[in-house]
Amino acid sequence: GEQVEQRPPHLSVREGDSAVITCTYTDPNSYYFFWYKQEPGASLQLLMKVFSSTEINEGQGFTVLLNKKDKRLSLNLTAAHPGDSAAYFCAVSAGNSNNRIFFGDGTQLVVKP
Amino acid sequence: GGIITQTPKFLIGQEGQKLTLKCQQNFNHDTMYWYRQDSGKGLRLIYYSITENDLQKGDLSEGYDASREKKSSFSLTVTSAQKNEMAVFLCASSPQLGNYAEQFFGPGTRLTVL
Numbered sequence: 001g002e003q004v005e006q007r008p009p010h011l012s013v014r015e016g017d018s019a020v021i022t023c024t025y026t027d028p029n030s031y032y033f034f035w036y037k038q039e040p041g042a043s044l045q046l047l048m049k050v051f052s053s054t055e056i057n058e059g060q061g062f063t064v065l066l067n068k069k070d071k072r073l074s075l076n077l078t079a080a081h082p083g084d085s086a087a088y089f090c091a092v093s094a095g096n097s098n099n100r101i102f103f104g105d106g107t108q109l110v111v112k113p
Numbered sequence: 114g115g116i117i118t119q120t121p122k123f124l125i126g127q128e129g130q131k132l133t134l135k136c137q138q139n140f141n142h143d144t145m146y147w148y149r150q151d152s153g154k155g156l157r158l159i160y161y162s163i164t165e166n167d168l169q170k171g172d173l174s175e176g177y178d179a180s181r182e183k184k185s186s187f188s189l190t191v192t193s194a195q196k197n198e199m200a201v202f203l204c205a206s207s208p209q210l211g212n213y214a215e216q217f218f219g220p221g222t223r224l225t226v227l
Contacts, residue, residue, distance in 0.1 A: 105155035
């Protein structure tokens with residue numbers, strides 16, 4: 001089945017710096033991609049949902065890039081602030097995976113003032 | 114909007130004990146999921162259910178049972194708690210059949226086994 005590898009597991013940046021988290025996946029039929037944010041002690045909140053047809057997706061303070069050729073998905077926080085400190089998870093779904101989505105192991109991001 | 118409620122929020126059990134976790138959603142979603150999250154780790158799928166009375170095994174189903182009693186509720190049973198086990202169990206639901214729909218997560222049940 002699908003395998004999702006997320007890097008790095010831990011990331012520490014200064015306020016105002018960019019932070020990049022990357023996921024690679026194995027199933028070439030993967031078509032739907034998700035980024036979730038989990039603040040300390042809280043549950044997962046959807047940050048962005050990305051379809052395979054769109055390679056660049058912009059949110060508030062972040063950009064999601066999809067490279068289908070390399071099977072790579074990345075989350076780029078353009079100017080991180082302490083409120084961005086959280087765990088981030090990518091998730092990938094293929095059309096034939098029977099309602100499942102496959103999660104990366106997460107990245108613990110710390111943004112220092 | 115809607116909400117997912119998980120009970121209890123904290124669960125402390127003894128080794129060998131059978132423990133039940135409950136999840137309710139009022140989104141009217143078809144599909145529901147149970148995940149286990151160990152400290153600092155990702156999510157591992159235990160069971161999921163695509164409709165009432167349906168049950169599908171995930172990657173970590175051994176040692177667990179699940180039951181989808183009705184559309185809005187999905188319960189998980191730890192059949193025999195393991196000593197020193199600590200994890201957060203997350204329930205999620207998804208609005209429709211298909212892999213393009215995001216999952217909505219509950220707040221979690223934090224399990225500690227003494």
